[in-house]
């Protein structure tokens with residue numbers, strides 16, 4: 001998926017204020033298929049002239065209430081980034097097992113994995129349930 005091919009800091013994104021992410025459009029029940037048009041998803045979550053913040057809120061991403069509280073209070077986040085707005089509904093959907101996403105450095109990709117994992121683990125089960133393995137660049 002090339003969620004934000006236009007993420008060049010010198011080029012402002014197209015003006016799409018007022019458009020919101022329609023999660024139904026993500027076809028999240030489709031398994032092992034590519035998104036029809038990733039560019040549509042990019043446009044739907046782009047805030048007017050902001051490169052990193054999306055037009056939607058964490059509440060719209062169906063995260064656990066405790067996770068949302070932590071994002072606001074502990075982390076001080078205000079809104080999901082674009083890559084988070086696009087990928088978190090997919091990560092949270094059990095039919096998606098694998099996801100390849102591309103976004104600019106520091107736009108919150110790693111956080112996507114963390115939030116996605118938190119949404120899928122059972123806090124009452126006292127056993128390892130998830131592994132987050134950094135890619136080669138982070139290990140160096």
Ligand SMILES: Nc1ncnc2c1ncn2[C@@H]1O[C@H](COP(=O)(O)OP(=O)(O)OP(=O)(O)O)[C@@H](O)[C@H]1O
Pocket residue numbers: 076077078079080081084103104105106107108109110111112
């Ligand atoms: N929605 C958000 N709002 C504000 N800050 C955020 C948000 N998501 C992530 N961050 C912060 O932005 C920084 C970069 O996040 P993260 O490491 O997830 O990005 P990344 O795309 O994986 O980065 P890299 O490309 O360098 O691996 C971190 O300090 C993280 O806490």
